[in-house]
Amino acid sequence: MTETVDVIVVGAGHNGLISAAYLAKAGLKVKVVEAYPTPGGMTSTTEVEEMPGYKVNDASIQPSLFRTTTIMKDLQLEERYGLKMKVIDPVHLQLNYDGSSLGLxxxxxxxxxxxxxxxxxxxxxxxxxxxxxxAAVEIGVPMMQTNPVRPDIKQILKATKATLKHRGELLAIGRWMRCTQIEALEDSFESDPIKACLLIGLPFMSYDSDLSGWSMIYMGIITKYGVAMFEGGTGELPAALIRLIEDHGGSVQCGTPVEELVVRGGRVVGVRTDDGEELYARRGVLTAFSPKKVLRDLLPAGTLPPALERRVRHIPTRSRGFADMKLDVLCRGRIRMDRIEKWRGDGLDCRLPANGYHAYEEVVAAQAACKRGEVPAHVPGLMQISTALPSNRHFAPEGHDVAWFWSGLTPSDPKVGWDAAREEIARTVISQSDHFYEGIEELDVYHRVRLLPDIEERHFALDGSVYHVDPLITRFGPLKPAAGFAGYSTPVPGLFLTGSGTHPVAGISGMPGQNAARTMLKLFRREDKKGTAAHAVEEARHWDRVVEADESGALQESVR
Known part of the structure; x- marks a missing residue:
């Protein structure tokens, strides 16, 4: 045994760090361990090793739900730790082939x-x-910001008040949310730009699946709260959180993969790293990555009863037939959008929003192709010039650009194989985007595609799922990631879950991290009040000694 803390957090993505920040601020000794050499997970900003002088946001860029929370205020991330955000307005443009565009x-x-x-x-x-x-946003957001199985009474009252306020819209909300996404769009709109715009960025479920219409709740987030970017890069969020954690006596240790959770007497008391080191936690271990991997692979066999083991095996992580991808394009020179900007004539910098440029039918066809295992003829997604944000100019040498492209419409099992799929997708996206992002094909000096297996390897996301659990409406709330595991605490004492695979959603929201920390602190306070606080290290020592005495006939004084 080399170290003892109050709480170990496994995973230094933004949710794990947010939980750690709340716990450290509450006076607990916290240690965060991260498998990757650098922190941040899907909110990291890193230099491209093959192209010194260029940086990229490794995954996410727009914290669309983060601004709905109190995290910035609670943790004083702006006042004390220098985190700044810039609202992007419009957040998206739908670019049309004739040079016209629709701003969201x-x-x-x-x-x-x-x-x-x-x-x-x-x-x-x-x-x-x-x-x-x-109306749906006002009703739904309070219930997103609490424990889904033990909701806070204040959040229940907020949701109830909003429900009464908007009772006249409840039938319309019900009709909209239970229909398919295609049906919702085609019932409402006739023109291509708005239908395509509201489809490209929201490929959570199959577009023709019942209940997929709920995804358009994102529209309400845009208008009520605004969507921003972190100035200086997405990695500024984890950097600020780490400064806070360290200020309160905590630590973050990268390059430390966890091989197994240490269980003694049915309780998780620590972690074992891949080099055999054991770290112990007096109060609990919080994992902040794919819950299926945690519960299936890191818990010792037999820890969960058979019924719960079966539930874990059936957590969906690759059921949709389509998957996410990320493309970075590093340019030698400036990308122009003269044609689009000339048509608009309003002086808008069209390089700054995250823009789509495919027609509605192309988006529908792309999802169908992915389900067949084909690389779509068109790969719909969102493109943004990272260096268009003034605070991100350091992403590239002076006078050069970095482009970010994300798509949720690539095959999860391409018939041509992953290598061929990477090449075809990169060629398709770069060549087709050149019509709108003028010069990008010629200026491209290095590009990197991350498909499902690459995302799994880089971000330790099971099946390359950026959601950690497939974003099906039937897996939300008390069923996320599975029944019995939805309240951040688990049936295994001492083990807690957070991250994108827990309530409420993926993306840069911070809500899973905030909710998990609040749940843990409430539990710890109850334990302290009742005098039943677990002292896991002492229990582990005693358990080891008893076992060794039983096996060797003599009590050993050392812990293995």
């Missing part, structure tokens, strides 16, 4: 005014849809 603005009326260029009917329908979606 924070002001719903402004979006409707632009949409009227294609259809006045659609402009009216959009404002009506926003009215319903805003």
């Amino acid at each position: 603005w924070r002001d719903a009326q402004k979006t409707a005014d632009e949409l009227a260029h294609w259809s006045r009917k659609d402009a009216r329908e959009l404002l009506e849809l926003y009215r319903v979606v805003h």
